[in-house]
Amino acid sequence: MAIVELRFSALPEHVRTARLVAAAVARRAGVDEAVLDELRLAVGEACSRAVGLHQSSGISAPVKVALIEEEKQFSIEVGDEAPHAAPGDTPGATQDGEAEVEEDEMGLAVISGLVDDVQVTTGHDGGRIRMTWPTTPPATALV
Amino acid sequence: MDLSLSTRTVGDRTVVEVGGEIDVYTAPKLREQLVELVNDGNFHLVVDMEGVDFLDSTGLGVLVGGLKRVRAHEGSLRLVCNQERILKIFRITGLTKVFPIHTSVEEAVAATD
Numbered sequence: 001m002a003i004v005e006l007r008f009s010a011l012p013e014h015v016r017t018a019r020l021v022a023a024a025v026a027r028r029a030g031v032d033e034a035v036l037d038e039l040r041l042a043v044g045e046a047c048s049r050a051v052g053l054h055q056s057s058g059i060s061a062p063v064k065v066a067l068i069e070e071e072k073q074f075s076i077e078v079g080d081e082a083p084h085a086a087p088g089d090t091p092g093a094t095q096d097g098e099a100e101v102e103e104d105e106m107g108l109a110v111i112s113g114l115v116d117d118v119q120v121t122t123g124h125d126g127g128r129i130r131m132t133w134p135t136t137p138p139a140t141a142l143v
Numbered sequence: 144m145d146l147s148l149s150t151r152t153v154g155d156r157t158v159v160e161v162g163g164e165i166d167v168y169t170a171p172k173l174r175e176q177l178v179e180l181v182n183d184g185n186f187h188l189v190v191d192m193e194g195v196d197f198l199d200s201t202g203l204g205v206l207v208g209g210l211k212r213v214r215a216h217e218g219s220l221r222l223v224c225n226q227e228r229i230l231k232i233f234r235i236t237g238l239t240k241v242f243p244i245h246t247s248v249e250e251a252v253a254a255t256d
Contacts, residue, residue: 113235
């Protein structure tokens with residue numbers, strides 16, 4: 001397993017950097033060129049969401065992105081430190097602006113539309129979105 | 144790449160030509176532009192997205208916001224887009240049913256409901 005980790009202050013201008021790095025590492029790992037556009041969009045959505053959550057909760061900690069290359073698969077984990085309503089909490093515990101909630105949901109909707117293998121985990125101390133794509137071995141290995 | 148915006152008038156329509164990347168960082172600029180146009184009395188907008196390299200849900204949110212504003216004045220917001228990767232985002236969010244999407248500015252300008 002090989003890993004590239006990226007941590008950036010929760011500022012919108014850094015989301016593009018995260019997209020570019022993620023796409024570059026994914027390409028190197030052997031993710032199909034045809035899905036790189038989708039991967040770039042999905043990681044951007046996950047990072048935008050994390051930035052929004054940190055900003056609205058006043059969290060100064062950076063957003064974390066881990067790019068994980070494993071055998072036959074490539075995963076991206078985007079982690080935030082925003083307190084989420086954990087399963088079992090009384091609904092309405094976090095009543096932020098409705099618009100923010102909608103934007104948050106739209107981002108997740110795009111991610112789940114783009115990526116077949118998505119896991120979203122949330123807890124009181126933060127959330128994590130893990131997205132996985134299959135990789136194909138480099139052409140030279142097939143010869 | 145940053146966002147580029149330019150506007151021109153064609154008949155009773157205002158064409159907004161957008162280029163570059165519309166994301167969480169640049170979307171506020173597009174929002175400002177659309178709000179300004181509507182505040183100035185331009186209620187029939189055509190957003191030309193042929194020069195857009197990247198669009199995320201923040202950008203979609205801004206376009207939906209623009210549509211809401213022009214509709215409040217019985218206006219319209221039409222999109223011009225032929226790029227499959229951009230169209231895909233409209234499809235997976237169901238927004239192809241919300242926005243009229245045209246293949247050329249000429250077609251969008253000529254369109255009536």
